[in-house]
Structure formats: C-alpha cells, structure tokens
Amino acid sequence: xxxxxxxxxTMRFGDIYAVRDIDLVIKDxxxxxxxxxxxxxxxxxxxxxxxxxxxxxxxxxxxxxxxTDVPIEDRQVGYVFQNIALFPHMKVAKNVSFGPRMQGKTTxxxxxxxxxxxxxxxxxDRLNMFPGELSGGEQxxxxxxxxxxxxxxxxxxxxxLSALDARVRMDLRYEIRRLVKELGITVIHVTHDxxxxxxxxxxxxxxxxxxxxxxxxxxxxxxxxxxxxxAYFIGETNLLEGMVAxxxxxxxxxxxxxxxxxxxxxxxxxxxxxxxxxxxxxxxVYPAKEGLSAKVVQVIYMGSYWRVVxxxxxxxxxxxxIPKHHEPPNIGQGLELVFNRKMSMVYKRPKEGIAxxxxxx
Ligand SMILES: Nc1ncnc2c1ncn2[C@@H]1O[C@H](COP(=O)(O)OP(=O)(O)OP(=O)(O)O)[C@@H](O)[C@H]1O
Ligand SMILES: [Mg+2]
Numbered sequence: 001x002x003x004x005x006x007x008x009x010t011m012r013f014g015d016i017y018a019v020r021d022i023d024l025v026i027k028d029x030x031x032x033x034x035x036x037x038x039x040x041x042x043x044x045x046x047x048x049x050x051x052x053x054x055x056x057x058x059x060x061x062x063x064x065x066x067x068t069d070v071p072i073e074d075r076q077v078g079y080v081f082q083n084i085a086l087f088p089h090m091k092v093a094k095n096v097s098f099g100p101r102m103q104g105k106t107t108x109x110x111x112x113x114x115x116x117x118x119x120x121x122x123x124x125d126r127l128n129m130f131p132g133e134l135s136g137g138e139q140x141x142x143x144x145x146x147x148x149x150x151x152x153x154x155x156x157x158x159x160x161l162s163a164l165d166a167r168v169r170m171d172l173r174y175e176i177r178r179l180v181k182e183l184g185i186t187v188i189h190v191t192h193d194x195x196x197x198x199x200x201x202x203x204x205x206x207x208x209x210x211x212x213x214x215x216x217x218x219x220x221x222x223x224x225x226x227x228x229x230x231a232y233f234i235g236e237t238n239l240l241e242g243m244v245a246x247x248x249x250x251x252x253x254x255x256x257x258x259x260x261x262x263x264x265x266x267x268x269x270x271x272x273x274x275x276x277x278x279x280x281x282x283x284x285v286y287p288a289k290e291g292l293s294a295k296v297v298q299v300i301y302m303g304s305y306w307r308v309v310x311x312x313x314x315x316x317x318x319x320x321x322i323p324k325h326h327e328p329p330n331i332g333q334g335l336e337l338v339f340n341r342k343m344s345m346v347y348k349r350p351k352e353g354i355a356x357x358x359x360x361x
Contacts, residue, residue: 002153004062005026006060007060010057019044020041021211026186029185029186030203031200031203034207035194051070051073051075076152077156078152080144080155080160082162082190086146088131089130091130092118093114099149103150114145115127137164155186156190159190162191197218203217206233236281238278241349242275242278247270249268251264252264258292258293260291260292260312266342274348277347278346284344285321285338287337292318293335294335295334296330296333299331306321
C-alpha cells in the first residue's frame with residue numbers, strides 16, 4: 001500500500017523553478033488534490049512523483065523506499081496525463097485492457113477488467129473505436145478507465161476532467177472518488193478547479209509559484225484558511241483593508257478604511273495599530289441597522305440565491321447573498337452591512353499589497 005513522501009523536492013529548468021523545496025507526505029489510501037493557478041508547478045510535481053522526471057534536488061519515497069531514480073515503468077502508477085495519451089493505433093477495448101494484459105492476465109480476463117471500468121465511465125459502447133474517432137472528453141474518459149484498469153495502487157490524475165461538460169464532470173468526479181475508496185487506492189489529483197478539489201478530496205494542497213502555500217481538509221481550508229492567498233483562491237471572499245484599533249482577550253476591533261469599526265472574534269496574536277486585511281465570505285455578510293455603509297451597485301440572480309454587490313464609501317466592493325425567495329434590494333439603494341464575527345478572518349496586510357498577494361500568475 002503506497003505512502004508517498006516528498007523530501008525537499010525541487011525541479012528546475014535553468015533559472016526557472018517549476019517546483020521548489022516541496023515537503024509533503026501522502027497517506028496510504030488518501031485522496032489528495034493539488035490545487036493552484038496555471039503554471040504553479042502542479043504537473044511538474046506529479047511528473048516527479050510518477051518517476052517520469054527525476055527531481056533536480058530532493059528525494060521521493062514510496063513506502064519508505066527511496067525511488068527517486070526509479071523510472072515510471074517500475075513504479076506501479078496509473079497516470080492520466082494532462083494531454084491525453086491513448087495508444088492511437090489501438091481500439092478503446094485494447095487500450096484499456098493493455099495494463100491488465102501486461103500484468104499477465106489472459107485476453108479474456110483483461111477484457112473483463114476493461115469492460116468493468118469502461119462501463120463506469122459510460123464508454124462500453126465504444127469498445128471498437130479508435131481514439132481518433134472520439135471527442136476530447138470521451139478520450140479523457142477512456143484514459144481514466146485505462147489508468148484504473150491498470151491495477152495500480154497509486155493513481156495520478158492530471159486535470160482528468162477538464163475537457164468534459166460540467167454535468168458529466170460532476171457525475172464522474174463522484175464516481176472516481178467512490179471507486180478509488182472502494183479499491184483503497186491512493187490518489188493524487190491535480191486541478192485548478194476549486195469546486196472539484198473541494199468536493200472530492202480528503203485533503204487539498206494549495207500551490208503557488210512552485211511552493212506549497214498550505215494543506216488541509218477542504219472544510220478547514222474554506223472556513224479557516226491560514227493564508228490570504230488561500231482565502232482568495234478557494235471560494236469567494238470580500239477583502240477589506242484596515243487596522244487594529246483595539247483588542248481585549250476575546251476580540252479585536254478593526255477600523256476599516258472608511259472609518260467603520262468592526263469587531264472580530266479570535267485573532268489575539270495581532271497588536272494595536274497592525275495593518276491588516278479582513279476576509280469575509282459573502283454568505284457571512286448581512287444587512288443590519290448599523291454597520292458598514294454601502295450602496296447597491298449590482299444584483300445578480302444565481303439560481304439558488306441572489307448575489308448583491310455593494311460599494312462602500314472607501315470604494316471597497318462588498319458582496320453578500322440573500323435567499324432566492326427574498327425581494328432583492330434596488331440598485332442605488334443605501335444599506336448597512338455587518339459581518340459574522342466568528343467567520344471573519346484577519347491577515348497581516350502584505351507589504352506588496354493585496355492585489356499582488358493574491359495575483360494568479
Ligand atoms: N520541460 C520544461 N522546460 C522548461 N520549463 C518547464 C518545463 N515544464 C514546465 N516548465 C515550467 O515550469 C512551470 C510550472 O509548469 P507546470 O506545467 O508544472 O504548471 P501547472 O501548474 O501544471 O500549470 P497548468 O495548470 O497550466 O497545467 C512553468 O513556468 C513552466 O513553464
Ligand atoms: Mg499542468
């Protein structure tokens with residue numbers, strides 16, 4: 001059963017660091033997602049884990065054994081590449097039964113395994129087609145079936161669902177999770193889709209610029225991100241600059257840019273006069289009698305709720321949600337907003353400014 005350990009892994013191309021100094025342990029049977037913006041090093045990291053690339057520095061251990069220099073073919077991994085790589089000259093049936101056949105199964109057994117996984121991705125009726133005769137999304141589904149049918153205990157999925165329709169993508173992500181949990185497989189799933197990461201993972205690793213920003217369960221990352229970048233990148237959030245005006249042993253008092261005072265729970269490690277950024281998700285902002293004065297600039301129908309976009313005197317944009325059966329406010333209407341005290345997160349204001357600190361390069 002694979003437990004993977006990365007120790008100070010760096011992958012460098014000349015001056016470019018694709019991945020820098022990564023320490024990470026992936027538990028046996030864990031469904032781990034690597035989430036981050038384009039170019040942050042996700043594919044590079046997965047290539048190092050697979051054995052396709054030898055890292056410039058650092059070690060890769062599988063079950064305690066140093067496999068840094070072991071090539072991919074000797075690592076027992078199922079790999080769905082970001083750019084689909086089916087064997088173009090083999091029909092779907094043969095592509096998927098290739099793994100089991102290589103492990104010494106008979107043609108019949110191999111085909112049985114292939115059928116099982118093709119059925120799962122709804123491609124059983126395409127057995128006799130060549131990859132070139134399938135759409136991009138269909139090829140991706142066959143590639144997933146093939147990786148699973150290989151019998152590998154470690155599955156590496158690099159953006160496996162990106163070419164699929166939203167509906168199929170959702171169905172398939174739950175199917176994959178259900179199946180790998182049933183089989184006890186360890187999964188490392190690369191994506192830049194935060195909803196996908198939230199809904200399938202035991203744990204999410206947030207990456208940026210070749211490094212790990214933080215890693216935790218989806219719930220903890222959403223509710224209590226340690227890092228401003230995570231707060232911004234996972235889910236939606238309002239970011240407001242301010243400073244610490246006062247504190248006691250339970251709360252801190254924040255003065256926002258327009259002079260409004262906001263009381264926030266916890267965050268005792270801040271000191272008076274610290275420059276901070278307040279992060280509060282739209283679902284924790286409510287209209288009230290007295291709070292931050294703002295004007296409604298836009299109302300958006302989201303299907304299951306309304307999104308109200310407001311602008312404060314400081315020009316800060318604050319968004320909040322109201323239930324779909326409520327009457328939304330009018331554009332131009334003035335209102336007062338308060339924030340859920342427990343669900344407001346406070347971060348040290350980054351020296352480079354908020355925009356730079358959350359930039360998705
Ligand atoms: N073979 C290579 N030679 C030189 N630079 C590379 C090579 N492969 C990747 N890089 C660089 O390493 C960085 C990380 O690339 P990588 O493909 O790992 O990003 P990613 O997070 O997978 O992005 P995406 O979401 O767009 O797939 C990029 O700046 C990229 O240009
Ligand atoms: Mg990639």
